[in-house]
Amino acid sequence: MEILESRLLARFPHGFTTRAGGVSPPPWDGLNLGDRVGDDPAAVAENWRRLAARTGLAFARVRQVHGVRVVVAAGEDALPAVEADAIVSRRPGLAACVSVADCVPVLLADPVSGGVAAVHAGWRGTLAGAAAAAVRALSRETGTAPARLLAAIGPSIGPCCYEVSPELAGQFEASLGAGVVRGGAGRPRLDLWAANEAALRGAGLRAVEILGRCTACERERFFSHRRDGGRTGRMAAFAAPPAISPAGPVP
Numbered sequence: 001m002e003i004l005e006s007r008l009l010a011r012f013p014h015g016f017t018t019r020a021g022g023v024s025p026p027p028w029d030g031l032n033l034g035d036r037v038g039d040d041p042a043a044v045a046e047n048w049r050r051l052a053a054r055t056g057l058a059f060a061r062v063r064q065v066h067g068v069r070v071v072v073a074a075g076e077d078a079l080p081a082v083e084a085d086a087i088v089s090r091r092p093g094l095a096a097c098v099s100v101a102d103c104v105p106v107l108l109a110d111p112v113s114g115g116v117a118a119v120h121a122g123w124r125g126t127l128a129g130a131a132a133a134a135v136r137a138l139s140r141e142t143g144t145a146p147a148r149l150l151a152a153i154g155p156s157i158g159p160c161c162y163e164v165s166p167e168l169a170g171q172f173e174a175s176l177g178a179g180v181v182r183g184g185a186g187r188p189r190l191d192l193w194a195a196n197e198a199a200l201r202g203a204g205l206r207a208v209e210i211l212g213r214c215t216a217c218e219r220e221r222f223f224s225h226r227r228d229g230g231r232t233g234r235m236a237a238f239a240a241p242p243a244i245s246p247a248g249p250v251p
């Protein structure tokens, strides 16, 4: 199993899964963590079991609907019914978790309280302000100012590959600035990493890391909804409050 990590979130149990280490057959090979993509439920359950064994975490999840609703995790949720696109956890060992295959996963962590959040932000969620909504929710839950929160923007379809219509590019430029659109006027490409970074900084964050890995470019490593024509698996992005204070013992 290969799990990518953020340097900024090093004190928190967290990660971004890849295809490696699972039991699903093609086209979901191998570590597919998506429940609603046509894969055998027994294979998906085994993949989750392996991730839990590897990390020692339980996973609080939501049913993602490309919106901006944030929920606070009450406990583990193997087959989530609650519709939302971000989840907050304050319980050590319980990971806030979202699933993606091109959409942007954003992990937030509060080094003061140990609280965390995971956000699912495709173009709809990015434009609607999903990351900023999660910042406000985590800050409200923990009492920590957004300026002290840490964020990691994980693997997703990158500005190298994400062609969109000129109309959608125009909406993003108007909302988040010219820096979030690349390419010529005829075939613009969206930079969802820059868009979410701009949204996070606009919400008050100072520390934002972009992993800069494109799901469409790295076929062996990532599922990509667009590249694979919709028949593909899902990766998970997760973060959990640490068992001891993230600030560590006072020396």
Ligand SMILES: [Zn+2]
Pocket: 157, 158, 159, 160, 161, 214, 215, 216, 217
């Ligand atoms: Zn790419």
